[in-house]
Amino acid sequence: MxxxxxxxxxxxxxxxxxxxxxxxxxxxxxxxxxxxxxxxxxxxxxxxxxxxxxxxxxxxxxxxxxxxxxxxxxxxxxxxxxxxxxxxxxxDGQIEKAPTDLLEIPKLGRKLPEVLAVEEIDAMIATLDQSTSEGYRNKVMLELLYSCGLRVSELVNLRLSDLFFEEGFIRVIGKGSKHRFVPIDPTTMQWVVLYKSSIRDHMNVKKEDSDVVFLNRRGGRLTRAMIFTIVKQAAKAANIQKNISPHSFRHSFATYLLENGADIRMIQLMLGHESILTTEIYTHISREKLKGVMDTYHPRSRK
CATH class of the missing domain: 1.10.150 (DNA polymerase; domain 1)
Known part of the structure; x- marks a missing residue:
């Protein structure tokens, strides 16, 4: 030293x-x-x-x-x-770039997004009219948010060249333009393939959005606001009373992985968190859930 x-x-x-x-x-x-x-x-x-x-x-x-x-x-x-x-x-002129540039400081005491039960996610997707191009597109987007833990900005910027179907991964461009590879399950992958072949490949696409996966009816890139609206409408149609946003799917993705035994550092990689402290908020949620189980079911806690 x-x-x-x-x-x-x-x-x-x-x-x-x-x-x-x-x-x-x-x-x-x-x-x-x-x-x-x-x-x-x-x-x-x-x-x-x-x-x-x-x-x-x-x-x-x-x-x-x-x-x-x-x-x-x-x-x-x-x-x-x-x-x-x-x-x-x-x-002081000793370095040009700080190694802490992308390090995140967790916001203490912040209100966390709602966690969706699997049944609630299924109910939201069931409200979409999948016989229409837009309805099926929306289904695939919600499935991706849930199955891959994407940020809404990562979803709208997902490109066809980011889809590696044979390898079972998608490439995600996250904060700071950092790339990461996230595994995609076979079922969700099939839905993306079907959307591409039956809907996306037959659209008149704007030149500047020729590589974008999810498009609006005019062939242009979707906006974050559009995704928020789609999620809000699906939650309302499914009669879900929670305050739901696209981030709720990402939050649920991480919570389910942790509760089912996934290593927190693997979750950090999949979420694209620069600091493990940001990922650690999910451990606090799980601890609260464990405490709730103890309070409800342990005989000494019920006295």
Whole structure:
């Protein structure tokens, strides 16, 4: 470990926090202690690098480690401190790009999307008139949202060249234009193939949207607002009282995977989360569900 290099850089960072940002001593001490956790992690991992040599992989592995040890509030504080430190290195001219650029700080205490039961998803899809081109298209879109955990922006931007049917994957362009490959189950894949061959291939498509999978009746790309409307209308027709949005399908996808034993890091990859802390919100949901089972069924809890 390049101890001297880190000590000098940390000292410069502390001066920066005090003189340029005007932080109180207590705040500066918290920043320093949190940053030292990262330095110790690198040391324990036998990673002999200087501050300017830290990569996103180093940061992500550290974030994964603290996610198993610390409360969400502590995790968020440490990540915020890391972002601040590498921003300082940019300001100081030591690096051009921060390894924490795509690192997400989970929003604590936020209201989570509703989780849909499988029966509710089936009921929503059953309300669609699949004898029409638009109705069948909408069915396939909802199935993809649910089966692949896509963001609504990822769905509307899905391209024909992103479909790898033989391999059983779709390529998704997520936040920061980062690509990831998500497995697609055979049944959903067949529905996409049928939509393409019987509907999509026979449409008059706008030139600029020639590679887009899902199109409106005029042959253009669908908008996010259109997907929201389709989901809202299907939920209303199915008499579902929950506050449903396209993100509810993604949320349900992740929750079902976790509750059925999927590894959280695999879920992180499929969702395209840069930080495992964002994925970790689903572990809290499952813990609450487990607690509910205990409260309902354990004899001591029912006393």
């Amino acid at each position: 390049s101890t001297t290099n880190w000590q000098n850089t940390l000292q410069s960072y502390i001066y920066y926090l005090k003189l340029e940002r005007g932080l109180a001593e207590n705040s500066i001490e918290s920043y320093e202690l949190d940053l030292l956790k990262f330095v110790r992690f690198l040391s324990y991992s036998a990673v002999d690098i200087t501050p300017k040599e830290v990569t996103a992989e180093h940061v992500n592995e550290f974030v994964y480690q603290i996610s198993t040890l610390l409360a969400p509030t502590s995790q968020a504080r440490i990540i915020s401190g890391l972002k601040s430190f590498f921003t300082f290195l940019i300001v």
